[in-house]
Amino acid sequence: MRSLNLGCLALMLAPFAFGLVTFEAGLLRSFSLELYSTTYPSVMGTITTRGVETLQYTYEVEGRTFQGNNYQYSVRTSSDPAAWAGPEFRVGSPVRVFYRYGSPWESVLVKGVQGRTLLLLLGFTPVNLALFVGLFLAVRSMRKSRLGVRVFERNGRTHVRLTDKTPLLMGLAGAGAAALVLCIAVGAVMGLDAPVPAVVMAWGFAVAAGVVADRWWQARLDTGLHDLILDEQARTLSLPATHGRSTRRDVEWSAIKSVLLDKETRRSSKGSLSENFRCMLRINGAGRAELVREWQGDADRAANLVNWLQARLGLDESTLVAPRAPAPVAKKKKVRY
Structure with a gap:
């Protein structure tokens, strides 16, 4: 069920993720070109055309004449005529051109990261x-x-x-x-x-x-503020200040009657139901069980914490609610022959 939900979510987000990756790939490409342009050599060129959305210039590198139309490397899809509206960019004016070493046909008028x-x-x-x-x-x-x-x-x-x-x-x-x-x-x-x-x-x-x-x-x-602390010498258990507790609560081991796995079904404001699995302590003399930790839709984690506490506190392990969590498998080293 968990894998199915993740698969459905991935399909729903796939178009958004593709569009985001495509845009950011162009953004990173522009950034890399702008950064690399700081190493460009320069020559003097001449403005040949200045329009509302176009700016063209010619320049010469090693006896070869090239024509360029890049004001600067930019992520914008449209040009910015206000950038070259000044008198220094009128037709026939000299202008410094920065070209890419080894690819002189690629050039800009403004180099560097923007x-x-x-x-x-x-x-x-x-x-x-x-x-x-x-x-x-x-x-x-x-x-x-x-x-x-x-x-x-x-x-x-x-x-x-x-x-x-x-x-x-x-x-x-x-x-x-x-x-x-x-x-x-x-x-x-x-x-x-x-x-x-x-x-x-x-x-x-x-x-x-x-x-x-x-x-x-x-x-x-x-500081241990978010930890459940067990003191074996003092035979006490300290609950963190969460789930309605304003301060930590220390409990004697002998006062703990049992460790429970509880399931609570909740309805959201939109009407959907969710299952919350909770590890709880039943304490002698207490009117209600103390909540240790809860997980939404994850019974295995709650069950394993219940099992661990039962074993550590010396309670009857015949009441284990789930198999123990498997130990992490060590990765085998690859042998090269």
Whole structure:
């Protein structure tokens, strides 16, 4: 069912993805040409034609005469007559022409990276990151290794990582959000043809925002705020401050009556139903069970956490609700003969 849903989603997004890839391929090609044009040698040429949508010039390289019509490398589909409306571009005026070494028939009048190209790349960064993260999460959801309980030891206690948000994902989210805000801000204040230094500075702030978000989330994870903590010496279990708990709740192992796998069906505002599978603790003297973690539509992960807690707390393993998650298979090294 999971593979079928992913396949249907991929078919629905295929036209959008194809159009996006096509546009961005042209955008990256323009960027690479603009960057490479900084190495172009130059000669003097002459303006031969200036129209509303055309600008032509001739120039000579090693005794051969060439004709060009590129004002600059650009991602725009139409020309910009305002760029060559000045008197320096009238017919017969001399003009400096930058040509590609080894391909002198390819030339421009304005070389270097343009602010418009960088700004458009910045604006499409959030879309690219969203697609990358979505693809990564879809592939990860199909791997059996996701079923395992993520456990590690720290300061003599056992930590179970309950959140799926990694520093990398948070960093990408921070960079994408900052890129969108900065692109809109620079475009609104300076226009689409913003100065290159301003756009480069915006790129720097977006990258810095991503790094800060990554480090901030890593610091939060290091504090254990999102971990289920088991202290075997004190025989206590500490629940994180989530799912309605304003602070952490420490529970004695002896007070835990059972670990349950619960299923809750919810109806969204649009009328669609979703199944949420929850790992819960039934505690002696408590009016309701404590929620440890829940997953939407993923019974296997919830069941494996229930099984792991039952075994770790020394409860009756005859009540295991699902087979244990398989251990990751080590990759075999290829032997070259």
